[in-house]
Amino acid sequence: MESLTLLSYFQDQFIEAGCDEAGRGCLAGPVFAAAVIFASDYCNPVLNDSKKLSEKQRLELRPVIEQEALAFAVASVSAEEIDKINIHRASYLAMHKALDMLGMKPGFLIVDGNKFIPYQEVPHACVIKGDGKYLSIAAASILAKTYRDEYMENIACDYPDYDWRQNKGYPTVKHRQAVLKLGFTPHHRKTFRVTDPQLTLF
Template sequence: MLLSYFQDEFIEAGCDEAGRGCLAGPVFAAAVIFPKDYHHEVLNDSKQLSAKKRMQLRSIIEEEALAYAVASVSAEEIDRINIHNASYVAMHRALDLLKLKAEYILVDGNKFIPYQEIPHNCIVKGDGKYLSIAAASILAKTYRDDYMDNIAKDYPEYDWLNNKGYPTVKHRSAVVARGITPHHRKTFRITDPQLKLF
């Protein structure tokens, strides 16, 4: 069972992103604040859940959270400021949109750009340890998947319905054959054969 961190002392927001390693599409981030002493037996890291379970949990999170928000940074912005900074900007935008101001921020990963002088803690694999981060990972992932499914209608050759913009063989082969789209991140090594496949 995942836990809260400092929720007894502070209004705690968990943050996570989705789409950092993709070749196409925005990076999405979410921030979630749960009530004090909130528990949920199934809530876990989005990567450990099926797509159907993630959507079920998304509805629960949106209904039961005290506050939640989802934001994104476009492929064009990613090319301009780099993916690392874009991930932090997306998290900051999500925090900006919360209807409740966070007093402490939990971030999945090992780095973060401080937000409005609010104390934070970076937790490696935090989406598998803390409820608010796990919830943020689910929201970021599902909202990004929805976005990719929508733009996939105009670019079916790239197989975004299945790969969501990640560098699969089929995705990269389509880029070689047809070129990049306006949704591709031009600064990424899109056709590099040494690029790790997901």
């Protein structure tokens, strides 16, 4: 069976969950992930990749997703854990934790991106730019993004110099400059090295 035919077969035969993460490229804060299950005939013309929506649109869609999904869950992995296992494994771990919390076990997973660590014995397909192709992945991207943004805004009160309300932990110039001047906070990923004007990974 060709890959696209196989994907269609699993989507027709099994309860499908879409998974995505937010915060992989950040310098500070946890990585968040979400898993969402919709009815097979679910339709929402507004749902799209979270990066293509405004903050207002994402916040408006969040309660809609939570009310209309058959099941959803959001989970996170801390900056400390990211430092221990690396950001890639932490992203997959966050997805696995979200799947654990769904309350119903999917028979098939569609995951945004090109790599994934298998979850239990559930078959999966990785879909590049899947958040722009499948509603459940788009919904997962919105939940992961909005929950993470909310988290960063809350902890920003304790560390105003790092501008987390605006940058949400991403390595903007202002954020990097603050780290170079003031050092890391407990929320920073210590295995990420800051240079000015470029962020690199060890």
